[in-house]
Amino acid sequence: MIKVKESNQKSQVVILRCETYDLEEVRTQLERGIALLGGWAQWVKPGENILLKPNLLAPDPPEKAVTTHPAVFRAVAESLQQFGVNLTYGDSPSNGTIEAAARRSGLAEVANELRIRMVNFKEGDTVEFDGIHHRHKAVIAQGVLESDGIISLPKLKTHALVRLTGAVKNQFGCVVGFNKTMFHAKHPVVDHFAALLADLCLYIKPRLYILDAIVSMEGNGPRGGAPRRTGVLMLSADPVALDATASRLVGLEPDRVPTTRAGQQNGLGVYRAEDIELLGDDLDQLKIKDFNLGIGMPGFVIKNIWLRNQIVPRPQIHPDLCKTCGLCVNACPLRPPAVDWSKAGKEQPPQYNYSTCIRCYCCQEVCPEGAITLAVPWLGRIFGHSSSR
Ligand code: SF4
Ligand code: SF4
Structure with a gap:
């Protein structure tokens, strides 16, 4: 991690109007966002091996809004390569193979053209790390462990279990295959599962998160919902602040999202508006008033x-x-x-x-x-x- 945040500093979130996946528009907004955060030098050094971690949940085409859009992946990758960074990419889909998900989402085509190597997410090493409620043991993909750092490229979607999936949850794909599913059985109470996700994110600690909320998913997410144009690209080094801002964008109170609550609790980031400095465009002008949040868990914990x-x-x-x-x-x-x-x-x-x-x-x-x-x-x-x- 190159940039160190002072304890009394607010978390910065850049919010940028980006109406379409037109590559020039995405490139322009991305460069604007990186400049607002002080340039790539704040996050990476030339010559480093950086892993791009998109959301490749399943083998679905870009228009279904299940996966990070290839235009966002391309804009970030080209910009980082121009800065002199060596890139790889990978994810562990919850269904289907990474190869199929990369191909169907359009990311494989971009990666092949830009010579970005897909790294091993099928095997990994067992690691242990502390958490809010438990000490965890997880098999983390080799591609993650072998990189110098990670730039996370989440997608904004509704999620039945944790209400919204964005920056904090995106690192769950760093856990290899069926190991992910077993965590659900181990932590059947949603707040404990959310705590695991926040603890994992704190352990993996991507350097920067760039959220694809240009077309998001509403309703029955994270795979069966409907694409919804939300017209925004967001950047932050604080995944909790980023998710909280995304929640405000679509009309959900941030403390209704268990991963956001857990992320503030374990020190991953902050979600209160007074602790966040918004840069870029005016959030109030971009808010979506009738976003379908779907049906999710209630905002309280029931253990019985x-x-x-x-x-x-x-x-x-x-x-x-x-x-x-x-x-x-x-x-x-x-x-x-x-x-x-x-x-x-x-x-x-x-x-x-x-x-x-x-x-x-x-x-x-x-x-x-x-x-x-x-x-x-x-x-x-x-x-x-x-x-x-
Ligand atoms: S435990 Fe219930 S909700 Fe979870 S996968 Fe099985 S049937 Fe579905
Ligand atoms: S409910 Fe969906 S996943 Fe299950 S068998 Fe039917 S189509 Fe397949």
């Missing part, structure tokens, strides 16, 4: 499993959309899976066992058809739970 199941939204399969691919069954971290084939066989949509389901929403996250949505149980409706701000 029975009560939790009566309040917390449950996943449900829409049979008309289901293509019986079985990805949801494979994604469930429980054994036996809480979503599984019924006696009717694999020609029929899988069925849920709500008494064992821990509401981690891995099944909803991987469904390529958007066939899994969330429903609020009757007691949850009485508690007034909806897409609460």
Whole structure:
């Protein structure tokens, strides 16, 4: 880390109007943002080996807004290469291979042209690090451990479990393959899982985060939602402040996002408006008033499993959309899976066992058809739970 923040300094977040993925527009806004932060020299040195960590959740095309857009990836990569940095890239998708996700998202084409090598995210080393509630053990990808530093390129999307996914959660893809899923089973309480994500981000510590919120995802995210033009590129070295600003952009109180709360708690960053210095364009002019936040976890923690199941939204399969691919069954971290084939066989949509389901929403996250949505149980409706701000 080159830049050291003084303890009494505010966290800086640059917010830039960027209406389209037109490469010239993205390049112009990116260069403006980097200049506002003092130039690349604040974050990297020529000759360093820097890993670009985009969001490559699944093999989906750019227009679905599941993955970091190739225009953002290209603009950042070209700018860093001009500065003399050696680049690699990688991610560990929750579904499909990295090769497929890179190809479908359009990133592989850019990377090949710019000679950016995809590094190993299929194998890693076990590391241990301290956290808010627990000491963690995780298998971190070799490509991460072998780099000199990371520039994180998250995508702004709704997320059933943690409400919004942006900068803090993007580093979960540094954990190798199925190890990720097991963390859901280990931390079924959302605030504990969010704490793991914040602790992991603090351990990985990317130097800078550049958030693709030009077209974001609203509704049933992070994979089955709808693309929504939000027209913004954001930069910060503080992922908590960046996520908090993104929350304000789409009309969600930052303290409703568990990863944001956890990130302030573990010292990763700050989310209160008075602790953040906004640079660039006027946030108030850019706010999206009718962004669909989807249905997510309530903003309070319920540890009693029975009560939790009566309040917390449950996943449900829409049979008309289901293509019986079985990805949801494979994604469930429980054994036996809480979503599984019924006696009717694999020609029929899988069925849920709500008494064992821990509401981690891995099944909803991987469904390529958007066939899994969330429903609020009757007691949850009485508690007034909806897409609460
Ligand atoms: S619900 Fe989605 S992931 Fe599950 S079998 Fe149907 S299409 Fe596949
Ligand atoms: S059924 Fe879905 S939400 Fe329930 S535990 Fe399995 S993956 Fe998580």
